[in-house]
Amino acid sequence: MIEQGTGDDPADGWFPESVAAGYDAPGGVNAPEAVTPVVDVLEDLADGPVLEFAVGTGRIAAPLAARGVRVSGIELSRAMAARIAGKPGGDAVEVTIGDMTRARVPGRFSLVYLVFNTISNVTTQDGQVEVFRNAAAHLRPGGLFLVEVGLPDLRRLPPGQDTVPFAVEPGADGGGYVGFDRYDVVTQEFTSTHVTVSPDGTGRFRRIPFRYAWPAEMDLMARIAGMRLKYRWADWDRSELTADSTKHVSVWEKTVPGA
Numbered sequence: 001m002i003e004q005g006t007g008d009d010p011a012d013g014w015f016p017e018s019v020a021a022g023y024d025a026p027g028g029v030n031a032p033e034a035v036t037p038v039v040d041v042l043e044d045l046a047d048g049p050v051l052e053f054a055v056g057t058g059r060i061a062a063p064l065a066a067r068g069v070r071v072s073g074i075e076l077s078r079a080m081a082a083r084i085a086g087k088p089g090g091d092a093v094e095v096t097i098g099d100m101t102r103a104r105v106p107g108r109f110s111l112v113y114l115v116f117n118t119i120s121n122v123t124t125q126d127g128q129v130e131v132f133r134n135a136a137a138h139l140r141p142g143g144l145f146l147v148e149v150g151l152p153d154l155r156r157l158p159p160g161q162d163t164v165p166f167a168v169e170p171g172a173d174g175g176g177y178v179g180f181d182r183y184d185v186v187t188q189e190f191t192s193t194h195v196t197v198s199p200d201g202t203g204r205f206r207r208i209p210f211r212y213a214w215p216a217e218m219d220l221m222a223r224i225a226g227m228r229l230k231y232r233w234a235d236w237d238r239s240e241l242t243a244d245s246t247k248h249v250s251v252w253e254k255t256v257p258g259a
Contacts, residue, residue: 048110058084174199227252
């Protein structure tokens with residue numbers, strides 16, 4: 001379910017104005033120490049124009065553009081996209097409103113990237129395959145597609161349990177926040193639930209559907225789209241992926257015909 005607030009447009013999907021308004025809150029993934037390593041890697045991989053799928057509020061695209069990289073973006077939510085131009089570098093980001101499974105942007109790109117678990121917002125395997133196909137269609141031969149996504153926390157599920165908490169944050173003045181994921185290991189679908197309670201006792205409940213896919217499944221999606229794995233890391237520091245990693249950053253290369 002999604003709680004619609006005043007001014008929310010249903011066409012903005014899971015990220016309407018009521019969500020976009022607080023999306024750039026300081027700290028967490030918006031902190032400079034979280035953003036800078038991402039931008040460093042993307043700048044290093046890019047040797048021409050780049051395209052961000054689900055560009056959001058420009059958390060990554062704007063600082064990347066500020067470094068002189070030509071950045072375009074695809075974003076479903078107009079409420080999110082409206083905030084890009086207000087960031088340093090954001091006025092240089094060209095945004096197309098649409099669904100990243102099928103929206104097209106003119107030109108060919110050296111790099112297409114999709115960060116912060118957003119591939120999981122596409123809740124079917126067919127839809128995720130179309131994301132890979134669309135990425136490949138935008139890439140020039142030898143171009144790269146990068147995905148950052150969390151690994152499902154199934155190792156914490158004992159028999160008979162389907163829910164894993166990921167945040168319990170009491171508020172300093174009362175209230176607080178609780179977040180948990182509920183998994184269906186048959187369909188690979190899961191929901192993230194967010195419960196926020198204000199000091200006065202009022203609360204907000206928000207639940208978003210996702211689909212998880214293991215790295216090996218994504219490698220097959222890449223093959224279907226004409227790409228092959230080039231790099232796989234546990235994080236933006238390019239560390240090795242291990243059994244204890246909580247996410248992966250994977251990069252696939254569009255194969256050159258005849259190679």
